[in-house]
Amino acid sequence: MRLPYKLRVEKRIEEIPKWLPIVTSIGAVLVAFLISGIILAAVGGEPFRVLKFFFNASFGSWGAFSDIIVKATPLILIGLGCSLAFRMNMINIGAEGQFYIGAFFASLVVLVPLIPLDSPKIIVLSLMVLMGILGGAIYGFIPGYLKAKFNVNEIITTLMLNYIAVNWNNYWIFGKYSDAGFQMTPTFDRVAWLPRLADLAKEYPFFSGITLHFGVVFGLVAAVIIWLILKHSRWGYEITLIGDNPKAAKYAGVNITRNMIIVMMVSGALAGLAGMSEVSGVVHRLQERISTNYGFSGVIVAWLAKLNPFAVVLVSILFGALIVAGREIQPSGLSFMIQGTILFLVISSDVFLRYKIRLERRQEEPV
Amino acid sequence: MSFNAENAPNAVEMQDIVVRFPGVLANDHVNFNLQRGEIHALLGENGAGKSTLMNVLSGLYRPEAGRLKIFGEPKVFNSPKDAIASGIGMVHQHFMLVPTLSVTENILLGLRDPAFFMKLPKYDHKILDLQEKYGLQVNPTDKIWQLSVGEQQRVEILKALYRGADILILDEPTAVLAPQEIEDLMETMQTLVAQGKSIVFISHKLNEVRAIADRLTVLRKGVATAEGVSIAGLSKSELAELMVGREVIFRVEKEEQQAGAMVLEVENLNAINDRGMPAIKDVSFDIHAGEIFGIAGVAGNGQSELAEVLSGLRPSTGSIKICGKEVNNQSPRAFIDCGLANIPEDRTGVGSAPNLSVTNNLIMKNYHESPISENWRINYTAASEHAQNLKDGYDIQAPSIRTHARKLSGGNLQKLILAREISGEPKLIIAMQPTRGLDVGAIESIQKLLLDQRANGAAILLLSEELEELLSLSDRIAVIYEGEIVGQMDAKDASLNTIGLMMTGSMRSEA
Numbered sequence: 001m002r003l004p005y006k007l008r009v010e011k012r013i014e015e016i017p018k019w020l021p022i023v024t025s026i027g028a029v030l031v032a033f034l035i036s037g038i039i040l041a042a043v044g045g046e047p048f049r050v051l052k053f054f055f056n057a058s059f060g061s062w063g064a065f066s067d068i069i070v071k072a073t074p075l076i077l078i079g080l081g082c083s084l085a086f087r088m089n090m091i092n093i094g095a096e097g098q099f100y101i102g103a104f105f106a107s108l109v110v111l112v113p114l115i116p117l118d119s120p121k122i123i124v125l126s127l128m129v130l131m132g133i134l135g136g137a138i139y140g141f142i143p144g145y146l147k148a149k150f151n152v153n154e155i156i157t158t159l160m161l162n163y164i165a166v167n168w169n170n171y172w173i174f175g176k177y178s179d180a181g182f183q184m185t186p187t188f189d190r191v192a193w194l195p196r197l198a199d200l201a202k203e204y205p206f207f208s209g210i211t212l213h214f215g216v217v218f219g220l221v222a223a224v225i226i227w228l229i230l231k232h233s234r235w236g237y238e239i240t241l242i243g244d245n246p247k248a249a250k251y252a253g254v255n256i257t258r259n260m261i262i263v264m265m266v267s268g269a270l271a272g273l274a275g276m277s278e279v280s281g282v283v284h285r286l287q288e289r290i291s292t293n294y295g296f297s298g299v300i301v302a303w304l305a306k307l308n309p310f311a312v313v314l315v316s317i318l319f320g321a322l323i324v325a326g327r328e329i330q331p332s333g334l335s336f337m338i339q340g341t342i343l344f345l346v347i348s349s350d351v352f353l354r355y356k357i358r359l360e361r362r363q364e365e366p367v
Numbered sequence: 368m369s370f371n372a373e374n375a376p377n378a379v380e381m382q383d384i385v386v387r388f389p390g391v392l393a394n395d396h397v398n399f400n401l402q403r404g405e406i407h408a409l410l411g412e413n414g415a416g417k418s419t420l421m422n423v424l425s426g427l428y429r430p431e432a433g434r435l436k437i438f439g440e441p442k443v444f445n446s447p448k449d450a451i452a453s454g455i456g457m458v459h460q461h462f463m464l465v466p467t468l469s470v471t472e473n474i475l476l477g478l479r480d481p482a483f484f485m486k487l488p489k490y491d492h493k494i495l496d497l498q499e500k501y502g503l504q505v506n507p508t509d510k511i512w513q514l515s516v517g518e519q520q521r522v523e524i525l526k527a528l529y530r531g532a533d534i535l536i537l538d539e540p541t542a543v544l545a546p547q548e549i550e551d552l553m554e555t556m557q558t559l560v561a562q563g564k565s566i567v568f569i570s571h572k573l574n575e576v577r578a579i580a581d582r583l584t585v586l587r588k589g590v591a592t593a594e595g596v597s598i599a600g601l602s603k604s605e606l607a608e609l610m611v612g613r614e615v616i617f618r619v620e621k622e623e624q625q626a627g628a629m630v631l632e633v634e635n636l637n638a639i640n641d642r643g644m645p646a647i648k649d650v651s652f653d654i655h656a657g658e659i660f661g662i663a664g665v666a667g668n669g670q671s672e673l674a675e676v677l678s679g680l681r682p683s684t685g686s687i688k689i690c691g692k693e694v695n696n697q698s699p700r701a702f703i704d705c706g707l708a709n710i711p712e713d714r715t716g717v718g719s720a721p722n723l724s725v726t727n728n729l730i731m732k733n734y735h736e737s738p739i740s741e742n743w744r745i746n747y748t749a750a751s752e753h754a755q756n757l758k759d760g761y762d763i764q765a766p767s768i769r770t771h772a773r774k775l776s777g778g779n780l781q782k783l784i785l786a787r788e789i790s791g792e793p794k795l796i797i798a799m800q801p802t803r804g805l806d807v808g809a810i811e812s813i814q815k816l817l818l819d820q821r822a823n824g825a826a827i828l829l830l831s832e833e834l835e836e837l838l839s840l841s842d843r844i845a846v847i848y849e850g851e852i853v854g855q856m857d858a859k860d861a862s863l864n865t866i867g868l869m870m871t872g873s874m875r876s877e878a
Contacts (some may be wrong), residue, residue, distance in 0.1 A: 245717075
């Protein structure tokens with residue numbers, strides 16, 4: 001006996017509505033939590049309690065929420081940089097290295113010091129921002145130039161440059177600027193700290209202990225700028241054109257080599273800025289492991305956000321929440337499991353964008 | 368070709384086939400029958416439902432309704448395997464071959480017979496026997512990448528025959544072939560039917576259909592407008608009318624006009640191809656305003672490289688002057704700024720960005736100019752307006768200007784490219800194979816657009832393998848053979864015979 005209905009999977013021929021990718025992505029995240037819950041229950045856990053704890057640990061208090069945003073800030077900046085490069089099919093997986101070099105360059109302002117540290121805070125911080133951007137851009141320039149001039153695979157170069165950057169950093173913090181032999185520099189002078197909400201605790205006691213720092217503003221401003229570039233600018237048009245068909249772009253007179261280099265530099269600059277925001281806003285010194293794999297999480301953030309700048313912000317916050325909740329929960333692998341499930345499902349949910357599934361009544365079989 | 372219709376069942380009988388795609392009725396109660404030992408042409412414009420019908424026959428699609436009989440036996444195909452088992456072989460337009468494997472290996476691919484140990488020489492003999500029987504000469508040990516397109520096609524046919532095909536479906540087999548190869552193919556087809564095979568011949572080219580087919584079925588928008596009509600006695604224009612539903616002018620009307628100032632001047636041009644071999648050797652010519660300069664030649668004799676060099680996409684030595692300005696080895700943008708429009712050979716690979724909208728494809732050449740460009744930004748209101756105007760003006764059939772370019776049919780994509788290139792009022796147009804693979808209606812409108820540009824005073828370089836098209840459009844014709852211009856003449860004085868001889872390298876003239 002066959003059912004009178006059958007499922008048909010068909011390729012979509014018509015344009016997909018604009019809301020559909022958003023709905024499928026949100027649906028995928030929800031299903032990911034559901035599956036995680038089932039796995040938890042299967043191993044004897046209590047999914048609802050865990051989930052409740054999860055949300056309390058991340059969104060339960062202003063302090064926790066501010067922690068999420070702090071964790072999300074570097075992800076936003078790096079995710080934006082990756083989105084820009086991926087739009088042009090430049091697979092920049094070197095954000096980790098660009099982040100470290102950005103942090104290093106920004107720290108030089110204080111460590112050398114490049115300017116007297118009794119200069120006004122705004123000057124010191126501006127110089128640090130510029131140095132962070134410069135460091136990341138230089139570090140992005142290397143693979144960009146190699147790709148543009150000699151067609152060297154940027155996946156390999158950016159990946160390898162990551163290790164160089166980490167060890168470069170280690171050399172300086174161990175060798176030259178070490179704080180009493182530890183793998184870190186002395187704490188920066190307060191003039192080099194990005195303003196935090198906690199700084200206002202004297203006037204507004206509510207903010208005491210709130211670690212949210214100015215770096216998030218960099219992230220949000222960058223999101224708007226990248227959105228403007230991609231959606232409205234001539235340069236964004238060139239990037240999209242090269243990303244879709246480089247031969248057509250060349251034929252239309254677009255300078256591909258120059259764009260490759262510039263895009264890699266901007267992508268690196270954003271990661272470098274993230275590095276600056278992390279040393280100046282969070283750790284207040286240059287040290288080993290300032291990044292907990294932000295550079296690689298940023299790649300995932302960019303893909304999950306489907307290279308959309310505003311979605312990058314939202315996905316970063318979600319990832320920030322998972323990081324923060326992961327601290328509070330045992331075993332800590334739980335949040336990695338959920339992260340992995342989300343990634344897996346969001347990427348597979350693309351199938352709904354390319355195909356549609358119809359339930360249809362069986363007809364007479366052709367004889 | 369004779370066949371006995373009374374007692375032998377038809378090779379294929381398809382009745383009331385209905386195939387529906389979302390929003391489209393691709394086959395609307397189509398009947399199709401193929402008699403034993405005949406060549407049956409299947410005609411129709413792009414998107415008329417020919418491929419759909421043949422995909423039903425070869426087991427790729429299952430129809431919603433309809434009956435299928437092969438040699439009188441009712442069949443239901445659930446997969447291409449079933450169709451192959453019933454003796455149906457399909458030769459696709461784009462070959463399904465592995466370039467690094469030998470001919471024999473490609474033919475055996477996917478079969479059960481050589482199970483683990485290949486013992487290829489044994490099969491080489493089998494394949495040679497097949498070749499002899501049907502006159503399909505290819506060396507079984509050659510690798511596919513070493514073969515010409517015509518030879519690769521023979522491998523595809525051999526592949527089908529080796530699997531025991533009695534019914535062959537050839538999907539636009541001549542679209543990729545040079546004139547000599549087309550003749551060889553025609554001969555092969557004759558041999559095949561003489562040996563009792565039956566052939567479905569899908570084509571756009573009416574001459575070929577008239578030359579080789581016995582009967583024809585015509586599809587228009589999913590409906591059969593002629594079912595199994597005998598070709599003898601049908602004139603070419605009657606054929607064309609069946610296909611597009613109206614009279615099509617074949618001889619393009621062209622006004623006599625005086626050529627103007629020199630626009631393109633090429634001197635001693637040399638360039639190499641992707642494999643590092645000389646592709647263009649000492650080429651010199653010039654084109655004046657209001658003139659169409661045609662270049663004839665068998666595919667692969669340097670035409671693609673010449674078009675690329677002349678649009679700044681390939682480095683070269685020598686001199687290229689557009690309106691008196693030396694541009695050789697400058698950026699593609701420099702060529703464009705000198706007033707060059709380029710209609711490339713590869714519409715999807717070079718001429719358009721498949722996943723971008725019609726609008727974004729239409730502004731590809733002027734996105735950096737006012738009014739579409741305002742300082743750093745693109746004024747998308749102006750861009751949409753520009754795109755809508757071109758879409759209406761050039762009759763580009765697409766649901767909207769937001770549709771992705773890859774969803775356009777071949778003819779409409781070509782119209783999009785032409786609209787983009789011509790709307791910039793170019794001084795020089797390079798058009799490579801502008802009508803290849805298009806249906807009669809689209810060919811006509813594209814040829815007309817080129818002639819309009821000629822009347823507007825543009826200089827046009829036309830590279831085409833369609834001699835008839837070259838002769839009817841061009842004012843002057845040059846023939847290219849192995850990267851050299853072997854002859855130049857006025858189109859009025861040109862004969863098909865001379866050009867043919869020059870194209871094959873057996874004659875050269877000093878122009």
